[in-house]
Amino acid sequence: MMWLFLASECLFFGGLIAGYLLYRGRSVTGPYPKDVYDIPFTSVSSFILIISSVCMVLALAAIQRGDERGMRVWLFATAALGITFLSGQAYEFTEFYREGLTMKTNLFGTTFFLLTGFHGAHVTVGVLILMSLFVMSLRGRITQEKSLNVELAGLYWHFVDVVWIVIFTLVYLIQQ
Amino acid sequence: MATEYYEQQPVGVGDALRSLRHEAANYRGILSWLATVDHKRIGMMYGVTAFLFFLVGGIEALVIRSQLATPNGSVVNAEQYNQLFTMHGTTMIFMVVMPLSSAFFNLLIPLMIGARDVAFPRLNAFSYWVFLVGALFLNFGWVTGDVPDAGWFGYANLTTKAFSPGHGVDFWLFGLQIMGVASMAAGFNFIVTILNMRAPGMTMFRLPVFVWMTLVTSFLAVLAFPLITVGLFQLFFDRFFAANFFEPVAGGDPLLWQHMFWLFGHPEVYILILPAMGIVSEVLPTFSRKPLFGYPFVVFSGIAIGFMGFGVWAHHMFTVGLGSVANSAFAVSTMLIAVPTGVKIFNWLGTLWGGSISLKPPLLFAVGFIAMFTIGGLTGVTHAVVPSDYQQQDSYYIVAHFHQVLFGGAIFGLFAGVYYWFPKFIGKMLNEKLGIIHFVLMFIGFNLTFQPMMILGLMGMPRRIYTYSEGYGWDLWNMIATAGAFMIAASILVFIINVIVSLNRGEKASADPWDGRTLEWSLPSPVPPYNFAEIPHVQALDDFWHHKYAEDEEGRPLPVVVGAAEEPHEVDVHSIHMPSPSLFPLISSLGFPTIGFGFLYETALVPVGVAILLFGIYGWAIEPAAE
Numbered sequence: 001m002m003w004l005f006l007a008s009e010c011l012f013f014g015g016l017i018a019g020y021l022l023y024r025g026r027s028v029t030g031p032y033p034k035d036v037y038d039i040p041f042t043s044v045s046s047f048i049l050i051i052s053s054v055c056m057v058l059a060l061a062a063i064q065r066g067d068e069r070g071m072r073v074w075l076f077a078t079a080a081l082g083i084t085f086l087s088g089q090a091y092e093f094t095e096f097y098r099e100g101l102t103m104k105t106n107l108f109g110t111t112f113f114l115l116t117g118f119h120g121a122h123v124t125v126g127v128l129i130l131m132s133l134f135v136m137s138l139r140g141r142i143t144q145e146k147s148l149n150v151e152l153a154g155l156y157w158h159f160v161d162v163v164w165i166v167i168f169t170l171v172y173l174i175q176q
Numbered sequence: 177m178a179t180e181y182y183e184q185q186p187v188g189v190g191d192a193l194r195s196l197r198h199e200a201a202n203y204r205g206i207l208s209w210l211a212t213v214d215h216k217r218i219g220m221m222y223g224v225t226a227f228l229f230f231l232v233g234g235i236e237a238l239v240i241r242s243q244l245a246t247p248n249g250s251v252v253n254a255e256q257y258n259q260l261f262t263m264h265g266t267t268m269i270f271m272v273v274m275p276l277s278s279a280f281f282n283l284l285i286p287l288m289i290g291a292r293d294v295a296f297p298r299l300n301a302f303s304y305w306v307f308l309v310g311a312l313f314l315n316f317g318w319v320t321g322d323v324p325d326a327g328w329f330g331y332a333n334l335t336t337k338a339f340s341p342g343h344g345v346d347f348w349l350f351g352l353q354i355m356g357v358a359s360m361a362a363g364f365n366f367i368v369t370i371l372n373m374r375a376p377g378m379t380m381f382r383l384p385v386f387v388w389m390t391l392v393t394s395f396l397a398v399l400a401f402p403l404i405t406v407g408l409f410q411l412f413f414d415r416f417f418a419a420n421f422f423e424p425v426a427g428g429d430p431l432l433w434q435h436m437f438w439l440f441g442h443p444e445v446y447i448l449i450l451p452a453m454g455i456v457s458e459v460l461p462t463f464s465r466k467p468l469f470g471y472p473f474v475v476f477s478g479i480a481i482g483f484m485g486f487g488v489w490a491h492h493m494f495t496v497g498l499g500s501v502a503n504s505a506f507a508v509s510t511m512l513i514a515v516p517t518g519v520k521i522f523n524w525l526g527t528l529w530g531g532s533i534s535l536k537p538p539l540l541f542a543v544g545f546i547a548m549f550t551i552g553g554l555t556g557v558t559h560a561v562v563p564s565d566y567q568q569q570d571s572y573y574i575v576a577h578f579h580q581v582l583f584g585g586a587i588f589g590l591f592a593g594v595y596y597w598f599p600k601f602i603g604k605m606l607n608e609k610l611g612i613i614h615f616v617l618m619f620i621g622f623n624l625t626f627q628p629m630m631i632l633g634l635m636g637m638p639r640r641i642y643t644y645s646e647g648y649g650w651d652l653w654n655m656i657a658t659a660g661a662f663m664i665a666a667s668i669l670v671f672i673i674n675v676i677v678s679l680n681r682g683e684k685a686s687a688d689p690w691d692g693r694t695l696e697w698s699l700p701s702p703v704p705p706y707n708f709a710e711i712p713h714v715q716a717l718d719d720f721w722h723h724k725y726a727e728d729e730e731g732r733p734l735p736v737v738v739g740a741a742e743e744p745h746e747v748d749v750h751s752i753h754m755p756s757p758s759l760f761p762l763i764s765s766l767g768f769p770t771i772g773f774g775f776l777y778e779t780a781l782v783p784v785g786v787a788i789l790l791f792g793i794y795g796w797a798i799e800p801a802a803e
Binding site: 009012015016028029104109113114118 | 400
């Protein structure tokens with residue numbers, strides 16, 4: 001079922017990305033991508049998100065061998081890195097805002113903020129799920145038999161990460 | 177028992193909820209309906225709700241037809257007319273045909289695959305409640321006077337704040353978005369159910385065709401709805417946050433909306449028709465007393481229609497200027513999709529041919545479906561020819577086409593299902609004579625309403641005009657169409673009378689009144705909560721039929737002596753554990769309209785709605801699924 005949900009999410013992000021690509025280079029006024037992007041900064045936060053996926057894998061491995069404490073450590077790490085990524089996004093968005101780019105400004109602002117905004121919302125939900133698993137584990141409700149719950153959360157988290165890789169490539173790296 | 181109750185006072189939310197669930201599990205009272213997770217009850221709720229909206233949409237249609245019966249009509253003004261055709265279309269598609277199909281999925285899928293319920297019973301209930309609140313939200317404009325009026329397809333940039341400043345479009349936007357959540361959740365649920373919960377021996381190619389069509393429809397829903405979700409979010413951000421998706425001044429393109437909408441919208445029409453095709457594929461064999469002709473072809477055609485349905489969307493956009501290359505490509509793909517559809521029609525005819533035909537209402541509606549859908553489909557092929565479509569687009573010829581396939585097709589097919597399965601779930605037969613009268617009146621009324629529209633369209637009458645002058649030669653055909661519409665209304669009255677009379681004094685239905693072929697007919701009527709006392713072991717397609725009949729040397733059915741080979745064994749049905757009822761699906765669903773009202777009227781409600789949704793979801797996650 002998670003795979004089905006992720007399939008529908010592919011269509012969802014696909015639609016948003018298509019909107020971004022369709023409108024690329026068609027903004028009537030600035031600021032334009034090259035005016036506001038800070039590729040080194042965004043590269044670092046992308047790297048952080050990728051590392052968080054590694055932590056997620058370690059969390060799943062821990063619970064699959066019955067190590068509840070280990071799982072909690074790695075879940076915490078995943079969530080912490082996720083929050084770091086989100087903070088980076090928040091900083092980036094406020095910088096863009098200061099430089100005069102909002103959803104209203106032009107097509108770039110509209111499509112960029114909707115796409116990355118929804119991605120950020122998905123990461124936020126992911127962080128909430130991870131924190132819920134953490135708290136439930138403290139109450140002894142996530143055991144080796146229930147490792148499927150962690151696996152499902154992991155699938156979601158990896159998906160959100162992969163979507164970011166696609167976005168980072170198409171939106172930041174490949175500019176017209 | 178009374179002393180026990182007093183000794184065990186609920187001591188916290190958990191205990192209180194548990195005692196509520198125990199009460200609801202008794203299947204008594206309104207609480208048991210609000211908290212039900214039983215697929216049969218959910219199916220009935222979908223069916224009743226959809227039928228009530230059918231009456232609403234039907235009244236909207238009757239007002240439209242009254243306005244258009246004569247030239248220079250004055251029943252409604254232009255603004256009201258726009259609201260009427262918008263709401264009629266939106267209602268019929270999203271609040272009638274789709275939920276009626278969902279009703280049948282819910283009632284039948286677990287029974288046909290030999291399961292006790294769907295994979296995720298609470299998610300199933302959630303789908304229903306979210307559908308209901310979404311439908312009510314969309315219609316809330318009738319209360320405030322802000323009725324959606326930009327068409328069921330909501331073309332940008334008519335729908336932007338500049339051109340639609342009132343709340344009408346907002347009700348439409350949020351209502352659809354909310355109902356989309358319901359459809360997707362149901363899609364996930366049924367795919368997992370069909371793939372994972374089949375009884376032992378029920379391989380994929382022993383599934384009834386209705387189950388296959390449900391599977392394809394569910395995949396279509398899961399993959400197509402995200403696209404309208406994106407489009408609606410883009411519109412939402414344009415309207416509420418001054419984004420530029422559809423702002424031409426900023427470089428935005430109204431065509432973006434059309435692409436997003438029709439990328440969803442075309443698969444959507446296959447979502448609307450495939451379930452009815454599935455129903456017809458079940459009814460025809462039973463009333464011809466023959467197996468479905470070409471079962472694998474019917475299944476693969478359904479799958480092909482599902483895939484190809486994603487490749488034809490721009491045939492709704494031939495007249496917007498996409499260019500001849502794009503137009504030609506979509507023209508070809510559209511013509512190709514007629515092929516699997518035609519395959520199904522020939523297989524249905526092959527099923528009837530040489531069969532022992534029993535002209536009962538389910539069969540009448542199923543045959544009506546074949547005839548009407550074929551006509552509608554043929555007109556569809558004429559639209560696929562691009563230069564021809566240049567004349568037909570936005571004329572009544574298109575109106576005729578889609579009513580021919582959606583009413584003559586889907587609605588007739590769904591009524592076939594109602595007459596066929598009513599005895600199974602209600603335990604009483606619908607009156608046959610009234611059923612035949614319903615069919616005859618509806619068939620004649622339907623043709624009187626929509627065949628003239630083909631002529632009107634070819635004579636040049638445009639769509640979405642609130643009136644027309646004399647002198648075009650349209651008057652007579654419009655008058656006939658209106659008369660037909662009222663005849664349809666009369667036929668629905670007959671149906672309602674039939675239901676009321678049958679509920680009260682209908683003949684008691686046996687388990688298998690039609691001598692059916694599929695597993696649901698092996699169960700008592702009405703079906704007990706746990707469905708199967710013992711999960712069946714399936715050995716063939718139409719397994720139930722083969723339990724009833726062997727074949728003689730010429731292939732004719734020979735009844736098997738009941739009980740000859742099987743020893744009856746006692747099953748303790750009280751030891752069957754069914755999923756517990758839950759109020760959390762309903763509670764969660766209430767978050768959505770709260771968020772909607774928040775954006776429309778009072779922003780503070782938005783976090784409240786989110787909180788309700790989160791509370792509902794967390795409660796759902798933490799409570800045990802069965803105890």
